[in-house]
Amino acid sequence: MRKPAEIFAAAVVLLAGLTQAALAQSTGAQAASASETAEAQVSGLIGGILVAAKHRLSGLAADIVEAPGELMRLMSDASTAMPTGNGILTITYGLILVIVGAGAEWLYWTYASPVVRAVESAPVANPRQGFRLAMRRFGMRFFGLALFVVGIVGAAAYFNWPSGFDGFVIASILLTMIVRFAWLCANTIASPGNPQLRLAAIEPGHAGRFVAATVGMVFLIALSYFLFDLLERSAGAPHAASALRVLATTLLALIVLAAVLSGHRQGNARAKASGRTPPRFPYAFLATALVLGIYGVWLAAGARAASLFAITAIVAAIQTQLRNWVFFFWPEEVLPVEGTSGAGLLPNIVLSLSRYAVVILGIAAAVLALGAPLTDMAMNNDNPLMRFVLHLLGVAGLALVTNIGWIAVRELIDRRLRAIGPFDPHGEAGPNARLLTLLPLMRMTSAIVFLVLLVLSALWTLGIEITPLLAGAGVFGLALGFGAQALVRDVIAGIFYLVEDVFRIGEYIESGTTTKGTVERITLRTVALRHHNGPLHFVPYGSLGTVRNNSRDWVIEKFNLPLPVNVDSEQIRKVIKKVGEAMKADPDVGPLMREPLKAKLYRIDPGVKIFRCKFQTAPGKQFDVRAQAFRRIEAALKEAGIPFADGTQTVLIPGSGSQPAVAA
Structure with missing residues (x-):
């Protein structure tokens, strides 16, 4: 026989199991009942719509x-x-x-x-x-x-x-x-x-x-x-x-x-x-289906529902075509360069005002179509719906003013960018490279400032206290600064790079990370460098380190000229000087040179005289000028009967006794 304690324990376990099963069944029944209630409501709504349409x-x-x-x-x-x-x-x-x-x-x-x-x-x-x-x-x-x-x-x-x-x-x-x-x-x-x-x-x-x-x-x-x-x-x-x-x-x-x-x-x-x-x-086909759909809604549900659908469709259609209608009156506006807005200040302001006017007229038409008691709502100052509508109108006015201000700032920047012209990645940086660098960043910063001001002003207009939000934003910004130190470092470093004018759009730079290339794009955190072989590198400002700018002011190009050891050094200097003067007077090559080509005896190796040639030119043009210098020097030396060192003379390497070696 089992002991009473074991029988009692078994009874307690059985009772707990029955209770849990009953609770599970009750919970399942409640969930099923709620699901059936929701389905019944949806079915009743659809059924009511169908009955009303019928x-x-x-x-x-x-x-x-x-x-x-x-x-x-x-x-x-x-x-x-x-x-x-x-x-x-x-x-x-x-x-x-x-x-x-x-x-x-x-x-x-x-x-x-x-x-x-x-x-x-x-x-x-x-x-x-x-x-x-x-x-x-x-x-x-x-x-x-x-x-x-x-x-x-x-x-x-x-x-x-x-x-x-x-x-x-x-x-x-x-x-x-x-x-x-x-x-x-x-x-x-x-x-x-x-x-x-x-x-x-x-x-x-x-x-x-x-x-x-x-x-x-x-x-x-x-x-x-x-x-x-x-x-x-x-x-x-x-x-x-x-x-x-x-x-x-x-x-x-x-x-x-x-x-x-x-x-x-x-x-x-x-x-x-x-x-x-x-x-x-x-x-x-979409417009035909929309017209037939509105007609079907009118047949099934009446004029009010059809009017709402029709007003929404008309407002959407007008908004899609409004830009073409407004800019129809400014056909002489030049096409923008990449990244700008398009037409001038006045067409953009007219377009913005027209969009708001169309939306407001659509809302007014919808209110009239619904038959809302506008007079009673306007006379009743305690009506919450009327207060909400007035707040929305205030937000809409703020949005309109902000949009016009943003259009004015954006158009001033875009007009300057259009005057400068598009950036040519294959050309030189030019005097407007700093503007091409800073103006897009100013436009982005202005957009962020306008958006933040609009959001805060809209919350204040709706009656939401923004002081706790500003305090919370400060705490959140502090936490974000600690949690994203690399991001903050990149942004701050980029600000100082731009303020100190370290590089501009179109300039060729080398960073401390051995990454080099032409600056194509600048954002708030990274700089995009196009390598001369084609790859585009995105380098965070915090990783740039020491920057070597190869596109500022001028460049001195030097190259060595090996000639036989028996040539007259003074004659070589005069020949190369004459070549430099001819290059400086050339209308194609001369404007690229800051100082003419010169040469002097650099050193004497066994059997070879090394002449160091140098010239000063605009950044990025030294390769073209050097090619011209090679071609003209070769022709001048050939005319004077002076050969280049052939690099095969037998010389004695110092400290090697009498063993011969071939000069490389």
């Missing part, structure tokens, strides 16, 4: 079926109401409105037409001048449109409109104003009749289509927003309004698709005409 599509189908009956009823009501007094009065008032507005505009154009014709016929020297003339013409046309609107609105406010007709009159006036303004903007951009005033790179054959497509799209959007809502609210025809919206949206999608495909064909034609390769990425 309900909307069913409603659209029912609206299309019911629309003809409602349209017939509306036509019958209109034909009944028009012969009545209210109908005749409305038609009469409408004609009076058109006459008043058109008359005011006609009177204006009687005096303004010659000025517009003079603007259109003025010579245009560059796109910016064309832009100014186009804006002048736009202002004159807009003033005529404003007179038309003021005349119509003033006359409309004077009349007492019959009940039930005032809404249609107001909607018609707004529709006319919007369509005419859209035509004015599109015509100013494309300028079908005056290519010199065109504000975009549009082919002459496509300018009229651009204007027609733009006016058609704006007309359909305004029609859906004004008249169809009026049919639904005032005329009691919701099915007809919904069916007409489907028709207008479908036509709008077709117009956009036609514009996308036409632009794709136009781009391919320009690429083939200029010899460029058409883009390999199918942008037309």
Whole structure:
């Protein structure tokens, strides 16, 4: 029999095992329950979206079926109401409105037409001048449109409109104003009749289509927003309004698709005409899929979701093309050298402002599309969302100011780099090598400073206390300095190398690590040396040690000339001096030499006289000058009948007795 203690221990172990199994089963059940809950939520969300889409599509189908009956009823009501007094009065008032507005505009154009014709016929020297003339013409046309609107609105406010007709009159006036303004903007951009005033790179054959497509799209959007809502609210025809919206949206999608495909064909034609390769990425397919996707979202989810997608797509498309549109007005800007930004200061500032303006307009359009209560949010100072929006606007303003400041600094540096010209790795360093060395580092340092200031200012604008962050950054920097001593040593050594002007871009140097080459690139930590055999060495500043600069000021080149021992030393000196004077007078070799070629007797070996020749030249040019000196000295000695030492005389080596040896 087992002892009671053993039975008790076995019971405790069994109970612990059962408890652990129960806990594991409970934990597994909870995890499985949580996983099933998450899956159920996702499935419920997707199911809800599908049910809502199905309900909307069913409603659209029912609206299309019911629309003809409602349209017939509306036509019958209109034909009944028009012969009545209210109908005749409305038609009469409408004609009076058109006459008043058109008359005011006609009177204006009687005096303004010659000025517009003079603007259109003025010579245009560059796109910016064309832009100014186009804006002048736009202002004159807009003033005529404003007179038309003021005349119509003033006359409309004077009349007492019959009940039930005032809404249609107001909607018609707004529709006319919007369509005419859209035509004015599109015509100013494309300028079908005056290519010199065109504000975009549009082919002459496509300018009229651009204007027609733009006016058609704006007309359909305004029609859906004004008249169809009026049919639904005032005329009691919701099915007809919904069916007409489907028709207008479908036509709008077709117009956009036609514009996308036409632009794709136009781009391919320009690429083939200029010899460029058409883009390999199918942008037309992507744009077509995007348009169809937005149209599908509108059918399934409604106008708000589709508007958000459309606004996002439009803002993204404008941002990708904005650089080309802005720089269209500065075609004379020279191409930058490698590593610079491109166009001048003003185009870059205009581009930055345009990007911010497009983003802000996109956000405003999205807010309007969502129907946010802007008035209530603006009046309620305690609204956290409004405070957050104001803080974001402050951050956006700081980003804009910082970006403009960075553009100004970068453009000043890039303009100087463009004036210097690109670095030639095969040429000499030149007097601007120090600027080529320091300006890129100044540009990088300025970018880092602007970024740090922007981040700190943005945090302060958002209400985040930055003093602890600065203290933490100091502690972190101290720890980083101890942990990365080699990195800190390299950076500090590089600063002193650059401050003391030890080397520059394009100079040939030798470091204490036996690494040598031409300085091609300088960063905050390393210098890139191109060896004369081709390899590129990246040497940290802390490892450079003693630097020997072979490209500063001047170089003295020396070489030995072995001649027979019986030659006249004074004659040799004069011959070589005459060769040096001829080289100094040579227009090709002379500018490379600082001092002429000279020679003197260096030593006398058994059977051989060694003459030491030397000259002073610009750094890096000693090899070419030496080759010229060899060629001219050889010709001069040959003309004088003086041979070189043949190196085969038998001489006695000192201390070797009488044993002969051959001189090397």
